Amino acid sequence: MTKRLAPGSIRTRAKTLEDKAQVRKAFIAAGRKLLADQPRGEVSLRRIAAEAGYTPGTIYQYFPDYQALLFSIREIDLQAATERFEALASAIDDPVVRVRALAKGSAKYWLQHPGQFDVLFSRPPSKDTTPDQHLIFGRSPVVQRALKIYHAAVDDLFRTLPSSKISSRLAADTLIATTYGIVAFPRGTHTMRWSNHYRMVECAIDALVDSWLHSAHVVDHDASKNPIAHEKS
Incomplete structure (x- = not known):
């Protein structure tokens, strides 16, 4: 692990x-720390370089601008989270149990990594693109890979x-x-007194999944009583 030098000291090339x-890695770690402390605004590369213990000119050899560094931080953090969620989903055979565990497990992960969550999801909209300026982060491969875990679990x-009554895609997006x-939401309204955040997640996820299961059986029961209407639908 790279250690941060004392203020005023400069690392060698x-x-x-x-x-x-x-x-x-040192620039990414410094950027992540400062961005988490200031989730609603940009942090200059000069300040990030100083936090990491390097001259301002050095950081530009690795990141051409602020957006390039932000993209790299988000990509690395979401990649690590995605690998955890994939392992969680693949370890469970029962599709209902898998969906519940995936949603609750991802919430628990982010509650344990609040700084990473803020940098990834709580920042205002921006032109957050890859260093070559051709790909928006929200459409990047790592984001699509993360979404695929949820879509596949709900599809199953x-x-x-x-x-x-609803499509699996609508259900996955809602989940x-x-x-x-x-x-x-509680992180954005931290002055209010909320119930335990994880228990809130458990309550909402269980209610949501239970509603899918209940609705499916109600629809099937109604259709069995009126097969003609079922055929027309």
């Missing part, structure tokens, strides 16, 4: 590929239902918004 990788659950919204 990296020479090997390993040294350069460590310098890049809906395949077990006899029928449904994601509910889970992440409960993590985010």
Whole structure:
């Protein structure tokens, strides 16, 4: 792990590929820390360089601008979270249990990593693109990979239902918004007294999944009583 130098001290120039990788990590760690402390505004590269213990000119050798550094921080943090969520989902066979565990597990992960959550999800909209300026972060491969976990889990659950009033995509989007919204909203209103955040997530996820299961059986029961109407629908 790269140690931060005392204020006023400057690191020497990296020479090997390993040294350069460590310098890049130092800038990312410093940027993540400062951005978490100031979630609603930008932090200058000069300030991030000073936090990491380097001259301002050095950071521009690794990141051409603020957006490039922000993209890298988000990409690394979401990649780590996505790998955890994939492992969680793949370890459970029952589709209903899997969906519940995935949503609750992801909420617990972000509640344990609040700084990363804020940098990823709580910042105001911006032109957050890749360093080559061609790809918006929200459409990047790591975001699509993360979304795929939820979509696949909900798709598997809906395949077990006899029928449904909503699409599995709508259900998955609602699951994601509910889970992440409960993590985010109390953080944005921290002066209010909230119940335990994780218990709030558990309550909402269980109610949501239970509503899908109940609705599917109600629809199937109604259709069985009126097969003609079911065929027309």
